[in-house]
Amino acid sequence: MLGPKWESALKRGFILILLLVVIALAVLRGGFLRTELVAQESSEPVESTASGSVADVKVHRRQDKDGYLGREVCRECHAANYELHGMHGHAHTFALASDEKIASKFAGRNFDYGEPYGNYEYDQDEEALSVRLSGESEESFPLQYALGSGHHAITLLSLAKDAEKGTVAYEHRGSWFRDRDRLGRTPGQPLTTPESESERFGMKHVDNVMQKCIYCHTTTGTVADQKIVGLTANVNCEKCHGPGAEHVRQARAMKEPPPFSVGSDKWDSESEIQLCGDCHRLPEAITLKELRDYPDKLARFQPVGLLRSQCFIESEGALRCTTCHNPHRTISDVSKSEHVANCIQCHQPGKSSHVSCPVSTTEGCIKCHMPKYDFESLGTGFHDHWIRVHPED
Ligand code: HEC
Ligand code: HEC
Ligand code: HEC
Numbered sequence: 001m002l003g004p005k006w007e008s009a010l011k012r013g014f015i016l017i018l019l020l021v022v023i024a025l026a027v028l029r030g031g032f033l034r035t036e037l038v039a040q041e042s043s044e045p046v047e048s049t050a051s052g053s054v055a056d057v058k059v060h061r062r063q064d065k066d067g068y069l070g071r072e073v074c075r076e077c078h079a080a081n082y083e084l085h086g087m088h089g090h091a092h093t094f095a096l097a098s099d100e101k102i103a104s105k106f107a108g109r110n111f112d113y114g115e116p117y118g119n120y121e122y123d124q125d126e127e128a129l130s131v132r133l134s135g136e137s138e139e140s141f142p143l144q145y146a147l148g149s150g151h152h153a154i155t156l157l158s159l160a161k162d163a164e165k166g167t168v169a170y171e172h173r174g175s176w177f178r179d180r181d182r183l184g185r186t187p188g189q190p191l192t193t194p195e196s197e198s199e200r201f202g203m204k205h206v207d208n209v210m211q212k213c214i215y216c217h218t219t220t221g222t223v224a225d226q227k228i229v230g231l232t233a234n235v236n237c238e239k240c241h242g243p244g245a246e247h248v249r250q251a252r253a254m255k256e257p258p259p260f261s262v263g264s265d266k267w268d269s270e271s272e273i274q275l276c277g278d279c280h281r282l283p284e285a286i287t288l289k290e291l292r293d294y295p296d297k298l299a300r301f302q303p304v305g306l307l308r309s310q311c312f313i314e315s316e317g318a319l320r321c322t323t324c325h326n327p328h329r330t331i332s333d334v335s336k337s338e339h340v341a342n343c344i345q346c347h348q349p350g351k352s353s354h355v356s357c358p359v360s361t362t363e364g365c366i367k368c369h370m371p372k373y374d375f376e377s378l379g380t381g382f383h384d385h386w387i388r389v390h391p392e393d
């Protein structure tokens with residue numbers, strides 16, 4: 001038996017431990033509450049704070065940890081970048097098709113694809129957007145997600161169950177194009193004989209192609225069981241900078257938080273080209289023959305061109321995407337003279353160490369050395385980032 005002294009000591013010890021547990025629980029709960037609030041504050045249509053690992057897709061340095069907070073949290077201390085990013089295509093490249101801004105571009109309209117698919121008619125009821133084949137059957141096909149900001153185009157995507165493949169995605173065959181506010185054929189889809197009723201509505205994507213389509217247009221999310229698990233829509237701050245929880249915790253605790261993301265010693269031109277090239281395409285995404293021949297269509301893949309440019313090769317890491325692009329600011333906001341200023345920081349006669357132009361040293365650099373190629377099927381054009389003297393100049 002323990003003496004009375006021991007008993008009271010044990011009791012005090014027990015009370016102390018109980019107190020500590022209660023405090024710890026309160027602190028943890030406070031933390032959880034904060035993240036819940038963050039999720040509610042967010043104005044994004046389909047954002048959640050949950051995160052998913054991108055199984056099957058190239059594993060990502062930036063996505064291997066939890067701790068995603070959502071872009072609203074960054075606003076508190078980085079208001080300027082937050083405002084800019086809000087106008088960039090990156091911030092609007094994924095939405096629900098039922099979103100009013102999306103649905104209104106399709107609902108009540110029709111688009112005749114012709115053979116072998118048919119005439120599409122779009123309806124919106126209560127919450128969902130759907131499409132059916134006009135004059136053939138009343139059965140409608142649900143349209144779930146919208147990819148693309150609509151700066152140029154919007155393409156719809158639906159997940160469905162497939163007997164063989166489990167979850168598959170149907171990329172709808174009709175897209176909306178900003179030029180002339182029209183519905184037209186979705187680019188990149190070969191005409192094939194539909195093997196099922198669903199394939200009359202969309203091109204079927206499976207496995208990695210389906211995952212990658214979501215991957216490039218979202219911050220986090222993986223397809224499983226006809227759903228996107230852990231979805232944070234759009235290419236947000238944390239897609240490029242990595243999960244922000246630890247940075248925000250440190251920034252709240254001290255005035256000068258330790259280096260983070262692009263501030264770290266390891267961040268250089270190579271990391272940046274890998275980052276942007278992950279979605280805008282690196283040479284590894286192109287066939288060797290295409291790479292050798294460099295047809296005009298490679299202009300669409302800016303990193304591929306830039307890596308060939310003497311400006312890049314001979315400047316020993318001084319040239320990268322952000323030499324000419326503020327990654328937070330939409331390109332449609334940048335004036336011609338700003339583009340020229342980007343060139344002449346290196347090509348100004350007398351002032352810079354590099355060669356200068358015998359034709360013009362003050363204007364027109366882009367139209368001669370980075371001409372724009374139109375990609376009619378995509379409803380837009382791309383500037384050839386292989387900066388060079390073109391034979392026709
Ligand atoms: C996770 C994929 C991803 C990454 C990483 C990425 N982008 Fe993009 N980018 C996109 C997508 C998708 C679009 C199309 C946006 C839309 O729907 O309008 C786009 C569009 C753009 C545009 C044109 C749209 C506009 O409003 O200006 C520019 C310029 C651009 N990206 C530059 C960059 C640069 C520079 C980097 C690297 C710092 C980068 N991107 C990294 C996916 C990505
Ligand atoms: C490897 C990354 C990647 C994949 C995979 C990808 N996209 Fe994109 N997407 C981009 C980038 C980068 C852009 C910016 C313009 C460009 O390069 O065409 C873009 C642009 C778009 C646009 C035009 C947006 C606008 O208004 O400018 C649409 C629509 C689109 N993608 C739909 C899709 C759909 C649907 C899929 C899947 C079936 C898909 N994308 C797969 C990276 C990707
Ligand atoms: C497409 C990728 C991308 C996205 C999306 C993005 N950033 Fe950045 N950010 C970068 C890169 C690359 C740099 C480095 C720029 C440089 O070296 O000039 C950078 C730099 C920064 C910096 C330090 C320099 C500065 O401008 O103050 C801050 C802070 C920052 N980003 C915050 C944000 C916030 C907040 C968001 C979301 C609202 C965001 N970023 C979205 C790529 C991105």
Ligand code: HEC
Binds near residue numbers: 074077078258262264
């Ligand atoms: C409580 C304030 C606070 C919040 C919230 C915050 N940051 Fe920061 N951040 C800072 C401070 C302070 C710095 C260092 C000084 C600077 O560059 O502005 C910084 C720097 C950065 C840098 C540059 C890093 C470097 O080492 O040069 C990036 C990138 C960045 N923040 C991204 C983000 C992103 C993304 C979010 C949202 C997930 C975010 N920050 C939220 C305070 C904050």
Ligand code: HEC
Binds near residue numbers: 310312314323339355
């Ligand atoms: C970071 C510095 C840098 C920037 C910015 C830059 N260049 Fe260059 N550029 C170079 C270097 C280095 C060379 C190789 C010749 C030399 O050393 O002077 C070069 C070469 C060239 C050449 C000759 C290419 C060839 O194949 O012979 C052209 C044309 C050119 N640049 C145009 C431009 C234009 C147009 C811009 C703006 C869109 C630009 N550059 C931006 C550094 C730069």
Ligand code: HEC
Binds near residue numbers: 273280299382
């Ligand atoms: C030497 C300057 C320079 C560099 C470096 C540069 N860009 Fe560009 N970029 C431009 C110019 C100029 C435009 C055309 C702007 C306009 O008038 O619309 C452009 C346009 C774009 C567009 C819009 C679509 C298009 O092609 O017109 C994207 C996306 C883009 N750049 C991505 C990138 C990426 C990713 C990198 C890095 C691999 C990069 N850029 C490096 C100058 C540059």
Ligand code: HEC
Binds near residue numbers: 362366
């Ligand atoms: C009207 C078309 C045109 C415009 C505008 C133009 N260039 Fe050129 N550029 C050329 C041609 C053609 C050559 C090749 C000249 C030659 O080899 O005699 C050239 C050559 C160059 C070279 C390589 C010079 C060398 O010695 O190898 C650089 C660098 C260059 N331009 C940069 C620029 C910059 C920067 C601008 C904008 C301030 C610009 N160019 C505007 C057509 C143009």
